[in-house]
Amino acid sequence: MHDPGAAGEYARVVRPLLDADPVRHTVLLTVLDGLVRDRLPAAHLLTVHDGGSLVGASLRTPGRCVQVSAMPAAVMPRAERVLADADPGIDGVAGPIPEAEAFAAARVARTACGARVRLRTRLFALGELRPPVGVRGAARRAVAPDVAMLGRWRHAFELEERHPGADLPAATAVVERAVAGGSGELVWEDDGVPVSYASARPVVAGMSRIGPVYTPPEHRRHGYAAAVTAAAARWALDAGARTVLLFTDLANPTTNALYPRIGFGPVHDSVELSFR
Numbered sequence: 001m002h003d004p005g006a007a008g009e010y011a012r013v014v015r016p017l018l019d020a021d022p023v024r025h026t027v028l029l030t031v032l033d034g035l036v037r038d039r040l041p042a043a044h045l046l047t048v049h050d051g052g053s054l055v056g057a058s059l060r061t062p063g064r065c066v067q068v069s070a071m072p073a074a075v076m077p078r079a080e081r082v083l084a085d086a087d088p089g090i091d092g093v094a095g096p097i098p099e100a101e102a103f104a105a106a107r108v109a110r111t112a113c114g115a116r117v118r119l120r121t122r123l124f125a126l127g128e129l130r131p132p133v134g135v136r137g138a139a140r141r142a143v144a145p146d147v148a149m150l151g152r153w154r155h156a157f158e159l160e161e162r163h164p165g166a167d168l169p170a171a172t173a174v175v176e177r178a179v180a181g182g183s184g185e186l187v188w189e190d191d192g193v194p195v196s197y198a199s200a201r202p203v204v205a206g207m208s209r210i211g212p213v214y215t216p217p218e219h220r221r222h223g224y225a226a227a228v229t230a231a232a233a234r235w236a237l238d239a240g241a242r243t244v245l246l247f248t249d250l251a252n253p254t255t256n257a258l259y260p261r262i263g264f265g266p267v268h269d270s271v272e273l274s275f276r
Helices: 006-019 026-038 073-086 097-111 144-160 168-181 224-238 253-261
Strands: 044-050 053-060 066-070 092-096 115-126 138-141 184-190 193-200 207-214 243-249 264-275
Touching: 006 026, 006 044, 006 053, 006 066, 026 053, 026 066, 026 168, 026 207, 044 073, 053 073, 066 097, 073 097, 092 097, 097 115, 097 264, 115 253, 138 224, 144 168, 144 184, 144 193, 144 207, 168 184, 184 224, 193 224, 207 224, 224 243, 224 253, 243 253, 243 264, 253 264
Parallel strands: 066 092, 207 243
Antiparallel strands: 044 053, 053 066, 092 264, 115 243, 115 264, 138 184, 184 193, 193 207
């Protein structure tokens, strides 16, 4: 596992590659920004060079899949072999469909393991923001007393998204760092009761990504998720984002219909695959 200071040097090397397409590399950029900002360790930080030029990069944080949006398909077999030795904890891959499937194919070809779909997602980008009207309540920034509640909500979101490594203390620690660091952690309140939550990542390479968005089951079907998402998008735009993004679970028809109504349009599909 890399020491917390390694991410800063890694970012210096790979940011020009990632910044060239911040939409496609949104996850790599935001994860790397969090590692540098909070001085957190990574399970691995990989760069791929051809004739002295950087051509690819991947990273993984503990308990998560390897992210391969910036890994060319042509180098996947070699990169997969290197990572199998350097980072034996890899049990899945995530990224846009071509890159994720290429990495999985290399793993299956080398080991004869199985690969199954854990999650299919669609990336959306904001066009013209159209906040919903008629939703009761208002948004406010999260504060320190909200951390325990939002940690539970974030953990519940991860369980619903089928993340087997979901951990309540880890989810709470993420919220605590975000609230203390001034990120776009928005709570929607109705008559003084917190009913929904959205998190907007700090702006990186002109891009901010919203997620998670979570409404407890007892407060759903009142428009709160759309309202708090629009509030998070407004926070990101006010913070300087030129592009605001979010992912949806393709198995969830509600969210895939909801976000276009407030101004988001589809960009590309991604997949998370697990190895057996």
